[in-house]
Amino acid sequence: MQETKKSELPVLAIDLGGTKILTAIISNKGQVKAKERCLTLADEGPEVVINRILSAIDRLLSQGNINLSQLDSISIGAAGAIDFDRGLVTSSPHLPGWHDIPLRDIVKEKYRVNIFLINEANAAALGEHHLGAGQGVNNLILLTVGTGIGGGIIINGRLYSGVSGSAGEIGHMTIDVNGPRCDCGKTGCLEALVSGTAVAKEAIKRIRQGERSSLTEIVEGKIENITAEEVSIAAQGGDSLASEVILKAATYLGVGLANAVNIFNPEMIIISGGMAKMGDLLLNPARQVVKERAFQLSAQAVRIVPAQLGDDAGVLGAAVFAFQQEVD
């Protein structure tokens, strides 16, 4: 009986976000064989979150009746800045307390298989490029627009990750230097103006200032519970405050995308993440701004499209990353 080749084994992929941890077994054909999700509970700090990751891995292995020798590797996409060489999550606006956490070695210590650690949005870019909206597109930018804004860059068909693995932080591009403070500490980042958090904050602020909106009823008067999702629902129902808030975010998104278009002259920009679910409500005004602000040739060359893989982009991309590496 022939042994299965190492490279034909599946990857256990993890998407560590600020809100949820998604864990999946992914075949070398990019199929999701098993999947589970749990809350990150990021506010409880790194130790709790790490234990939740390890428990999620254990559950998935035991549910699928898989032992470690049947895995190619474990690959983690994490919502933070990654020191690729040392396998650290160096910092994260969405994972409080995470500073130089050696996540790769912690997971390696327990499971003794190959471990890969990349940035979550970089993983999503790889996922969409290999299996989603960006298939066959050699030069593309992906933005995950959710709680925060992450980015991934595909150049000449490969993930571009920079000299220390930190490239792609397009969400922390300053577009309004006198603008609101961002969770990263700077002012006027794309993230501070366009993320789901920014949209919710803006709606809450305006309602607290006395403006009327159907959002107040949607959240039964608990204004602080408004999220970008409710703003989207209210806008689709014709609420003018909600529509204005989304238009404002979409306009800023367009300014950021125009910058990316001028800098990269990419074939495609893919928008993923929670806010991408708004579809053309968000993307059409942004496309219009790109048309107005970017150089004509580059503006004409780019397609701005929603992601296709939904929440699975991160785990699929983390698996793609693992399969691409030279494994001993």
Next chain:
Amino acid sequence: MQETKKSELPVLAIDLGGTKILTAIISNKGQVKAKERCLTLADEGPEVVINRILSAIDRLLSQGNINLSQLDSISIGAAGAIDFDRGLVTSSPHLPGWHDIPLRDIVKEKYRVNIFLINEANAAALGEHHLGAGQGVNNLILLTVGTGIGGGIIINGRLYSGVSGSAGEIGHMTIDVNGPRCDCGKTGCLEALVSGTAVAKEAIKRIRQGERSSLTEIVEGKIENITAEEVSIAAQGGDSLASEVILKAATYLGVGLANAVNIFNPEMIIISGGMAKMGDLLLNPARQVVKERAFQLSAQAVRIVPAQLGDDAGVLGAAVFAFQQEVD
């Protein structure tokens, strides 16, 4: 007697800027064999400028006693947006009237040798990468900070020019969406805040508003004659208005560089162009802002350095580009 191989012949390289046209014969070892410069006279429109380019080529060939069969090619770096496939200068804030000008074919028609046309700042990036400050550096960004701001991107040791040859317009990255209008038509571009033109404008504005400065004497009362060069001289002489104007530009430059650092995580950023002659007066405050605004890992990884090739970067880079191409 053996014939000289085509690839060993020199390139006639041209740097078409908004102010001057530089023409040079460059050997395949990157040596400048002959060189001449003339004014662009951009305000007189494309026809005049094109005739000046053709005359400059003729003069250089005749002075060097070179005939066309002794050239590998003619390679032009132009200060504008380039449609690489069609060999057009599609537009340029610094060359009034240039819209879809088929510069490649115009030059080809007259000289019947291989003609290459790329963006001037892209050429400068290639030049500095192969022969200047960026030798041996695989991932770098170059910014030419002069009358305008151009950019060039080297990724994995190669010029990255995007899907239609227009990548690298870092000067037209919006960093202050409510900021001053740029020559490109948008607001708050890096160019509108940091270029030599912006620096001169700011100094002139403040003096016209009644502020005192040694600049007034330097230009003998002709305030409108102030250029960035005089502002630099005045600042070095201790003039406080001039120092403040440069510090403001350097701070904005730092915001733009921090964006580039977060996006590209490059090993090096090279600053070339007229403003680069200010040296640490401009670069030190910019470096400080990068340290404060960019992600730590990326900020630590990048060296921000002045260019080494001076005014020759464009012609040298245009020649490097020609030598890199597959020539029939």
